[in-house]
Amino acid sequence: MSDNIIQLNEELIKTELKDLVRTSVEETLNALLDKEADELVNAEKYERSGDRQGYRSGHYKRNLVTTSGEVKLNVPKLKGIPFETAIIERYRRRECSVEEALIEMYLAGVSVRRVEDITEALWGTKVSPGTISNLNKKAYEHIEAWRNRPLNGGNYPYV
DSSP states (O other): OGGGOOOOOHHHHHHHHHHHHHHHHHHHHHHHHHHHHHHHHTSOTTOOOTTOOOEEEEEEEEEEEETTEEEEEEEEEEESSOOOOSSSOTTOOBOHHHHHHHHHHHHTTOOHHHHHHHHHHHHSSOOOHHHHHHHHHHHHHHHHHHHTSOOTTSOOSOO
């Protein structure tokens, strides 16, 4: 009976699952970008059509940091029409949830150096101290706007 004991390498399983999720996210985002380009051009790849709005001109590589890890995107280039994707904001290098996590860590009192270490452990890439500071400036602007908002017309039993 004891000969049937199976040992699992949990670390290997976690790594494999993380890679599987990251690859799946990468493939899904690339497929969405291609579909969006098809709709803008009004024709699929290599399709000849009289309704065509523009032409494909290859693609360029772009990295995006997500909660699943860093993914490599193939962003289509188009001739005749501009390609403005609704999926990923222009010049955005990190997913919004990553930025929210960075801000929450800092507001919870985690030091900038520790935030760098945590981001490398979670997402595989370090975030520079300058980026963390810029994100925190945005957060503090929103906090100050909320703190200085007018309290007219509401019922505030405690102020």
